[in-house]
Amino acid sequence: xxxxxxxQDFAQWKEGFSxxxxxxxxxxxxxxxxxxxxxxxxxxxxxxRIEYFKHLGFMQTWTHPTSDSIPVVADLQCDFWKQxxxxxxxxxxxxxxxxxxxxxxxxxxxxxxxxxxxxxxxGTMVQILKKTGKGHPWSDAQxxxxxxxxxxxx
Amino acid sequence: xxxxxxxQDFAQWKEGFSxxxxxxxxxxxxxxxxxxxxxxxxxxxxxxRIEYFKHLGFMQTWTHPTSDSIPVVADLQCDFWKQxxxxxxxxxxxxxxxxxxxxxxxxxxxxxxxxxxxxxxxGTMVQILKKTGKGHPWSDAQxxxxxxxxxxxx
Amino acid sequence: xxxxxxxQDFAQWKEGFSxxxxxxxxxxxxxxxxxxxxxxxxxxxxxxRIEYFKHLGFMQTWTHPTSDSIPVVADLQCDFWKQxxxxxxxxxxxxxxxxxxxxxxxxxxxxxxxxxxxxxxxGTMVQILKKTGKGHPWSDAQxxxxxxxxxxxx
Amino acid sequence: xxxxxxxQDFAQWKEGFSxxxxxxxxxxxxxxxxxxxxxxxxxxxxxxRIEYFKHLGFMQTWTHPTSDSIPVVADLQCDFWKQxxxxxxxxxxxxxxxxxxxxxxxxxxxxxxxxxxxxxxxGTMVQILKKTGKGHPWSDAQxxxxxxxxxxxx
Numbered sequence: 009x010x011x012x013x014x015x016q017d018f019a020q021w022k023e024g025f026s027x028x029x030x031x032x033x034x035x036x037x038x039x040x041x042x043x044x045x046x047x048x049x050x051x052x053x054x055x056x057r058i059e060y061f062k063h064l065g066f067m068q069t070w071t072h073p074t075s076d077s078i079p080v081v082a083d084l085q086c087d088f089w090k091q092x093x094x095x096x097x098x099x100x101x102x103x104x105x106x107x108x109x110x111x112x113x114x115x116x117x118x119x120x121x122x123x124x125x126x127x128x129x130x131g132t133m134v135q136i137l138k139k140t141g142k143g144h145p146w147s148d149a150q151x152x153x154x155x156x157x158x159x160x161x162x
Numbered sequence: 163x164x165x166x167x168x169x170q171d172f173a174q175w176k177e178g179f180s181x182x183x184x185x186x187x188x189x190x191x192x193x194x195x196x197x198x199x200x201x202x203x204x205x206x207x208x209x210x211r212i213e214y215f216k217h218l219g220f221m222q223t224w225t226h227p228t229s230d231s232i233p234v235v236a237d238l239q240c241d242f243w244k245q246x247x248x249x250x251x252x253x254x255x256x257x258x259x260x261x262x263x264x265x266x267x268x269x270x271x272x273x274x275x276x277x278x279x280x281x282x283x284x285g286t287m288v289q290i291l292k293k294t295g296k297g298h299p300w301s302d303a304q305x306x307x308x309x310x311x312x313x314x315x316x
Numbered sequence: 317x318x319x320x321x322x323x324q325d326f327a328q329w330k331e332g333f334s335x336x337x338x339x340x341x342x343x344x345x346x347x348x349x350x351x352x353x354x355x356x357x358x359x360x361x362x363x364x365r366i367e368y369f370k371h372l373g374f375m376q377t378w379t380h381p382t383s384d385s386i387p388v389v390a391d392l393q394c395d396f397w398k399q400x401x402x403x404x405x406x407x408x409x410x411x412x413x414x415x416x417x418x419x420x421x422x423x424x425x426x427x428x429x430x431x432x433x434x435x436x437x438x439g440t441m442v443q444i445l446k447k448t449g450k451g452h453p454w455s456d457a458q459x460x461x462x463x464x465x466x467x468x469x470x
Numbered sequence: 471x472x473x474x475x476x477x478q479d480f481a482q483w484k485e486g487f488s489x490x491x492x493x494x495x496x497x498x499x500x501x502x503x504x505x506x507x508x509x510x511x512x513x514x515x516x517x518x519r520i521e522y523f524k525h526l527g528f529m530q531t532w533t534h535p536t537s538d539s540i541p542v543v544a545d546l547q548c549d550f551w552k553q554x555x556x557x558x559x560x561x562x563x564x565x566x567x568x569x570x571x572x573x574x575x576x577x578x579x580x581x582x583x584x585x586x587x588x589x590x591x592x593g594t595m596v597q598i599l600k601k602t603g604k605g606h607p608w609s610d611a612q613x614x615x616x617x618x619x620x621x622x623x624x
Contacts, residue, residue: 141245394546
């Protein structure tokens with residue numbers, strides 16, 4: 009029933025995830041309609057994405073003062089399947105799909121404390137050179153890390 | 163060159179906008195990479211969307227304490243075409259497309275002080291009943307307001 | 317050396333804390349100066365305060381749909397003693413001081429992964445009636461909970 | 471009736487303001503209690519403070535890539551005098567008091583569309599050297615700009 013343009017077969021898509029990061033809804037992230045404000049899942053995506061990149065060892069490079077490359081977000085999307093409320097918590101899953109020359113498509117899936125999928129999403133990240141703003145190709149080592157299935161972490 | 167899955171012909175797509183709302187980047191919206199954090203355009207989308215709905219007279223109904231319906235976001239997406247920096251300001255354009263029984267697809271386009279399109283986006287809003295969480299059909303009056311081209315405001 | 321108007325003797329003040337909540341800095345909470353944006357510790361204060369109130373059993377009452385009282389913040393302050401960066405994490409301590417008829421003064425202390433006090437703060441919370449907006453006196457049970465030293469949690 | 475530790479005579483304190491910046495409450499800044507979340511006035515303070523510093527010509531220097539000094543917040547406080555709701559707008563006033571060697575105490579006052587003072591605040595800013603993190607004394611020109619009464623802007 010629930011759909012998203014980037015999911016063909018949900019069961020199979022779900023199967024592809026293993027890395028996940030725990031998130032808990034903050035009171036300040038709700039709005040006057042009593043639920044999680046729609047802008048917040050993108051904050052969660054960033055948090056989980058960074059934990060994923062840390063897990064792969066990429067983040068340490070990008071935030072190093074002498075690093076000449078940084079990751080930028082090319083696009084982002086989120087499908088809100090269930091209202092989320094204060095007190096809810098999630099396992100936010102992240103996986104890499106469609107690895108390009110200097111980009112990678114990341115997919116997201118948030119499963120709450122009751123095992124329900126509350127929101128899903130995806131977005132392309134590009135590694136760029138700070139100076140030029142142009143795409144900076146993944147090294148072979150980076151590609152391998154993105155390609156290999158990562159094990160469930162914590 | 164720049165693309166987004168929901169834009170066939172950019173010139174024609176751009177032509178369809180008239181309502182817009184001015185936004186200025188806050189310092190607290192930047193991140194340590196020195197540019198606008200990727201989660202913020204969704205905050206801007208909400209602000210502009212609400213101004214658009216106010217312009218149509220919808221928002222006043224939804225935020226009234228006795229209202230039995232509220233708008234919820236079904237999905238959202240943003241394509242980041244140009245890095246945005248502190249001090250930048252935008253005209254954020256909003257238009258309604260594909261009006262459904264109780265939903266509407268809104269499109270967004272942010273043009274900065276130099277006339278450059280920095281980011282674009284879209285997302286479906288659904289009018290739901292607070293009690294049931296189910297879609298609540300637009301009234302004829304609402305449909306007409308969404309369908310009619312709105313004039314440039316401010 | 318470090319001072320705050322609400323701390324007479326730092327060692328003694330620090331001694332009074334036991335409840336604490338773990339916080340980790342998000343990338344989106346940094347700003348273009350490369351450090352934690354100054355507005356974020358107040359977000360952390362709220363998160364830790366709510367965990368503290370949950371620990372005491374107050375939050376469950378306040379967020380119940382039929383509750384006629386809510387807590388509001390009368391004032392808040394933060395003293396920033398050390399710059400905080402992406403990747404830092406804290407134990408954020410909370411304690412109740414100066415319990416009034418319907419108010420309580422909460423104090424905060426954030427200690428990072430290296431045992432350094434990064435920021436401290438305080439603020440008065442008031443329990444008000446939703447309808448009138450007037451202070452709603454603590455019950456005897458609530459007063460006792462606020463007065464008793466709480467044990468370290470997690 | 472309304473008090474704050476840093477205000478002796480309210481009428482006289484209010485008289486000292488002239489620079490102000492317009493702010494409008496965003497929907498995403500409300501919380502499930504239906505009002506403005508308590509963390510947001512500090513976001514507004516930063517926005518108004520930066521506009522104030524821009525007005526004085528300081529901000530342009532600090533955000534320049536080659537600048538060796540940046541302003542940091544030493545402490546911040548806010549007194550919440552009236553609940554604030556979605557749709558409210560303010561004139562947020564800023565003034566400089568107690569100019570030190572490399573620091574300045576800024577005071578804030580938010581007056582809503584009905585002329586009511588909703589919240590007030592203050593906080594010390596310090597100009598530091600990026601490299602050392604130590605206070606960097608104001609130049610004579612900076613001191614003069616901070617001391618002179620600024621005219622109402624916009």
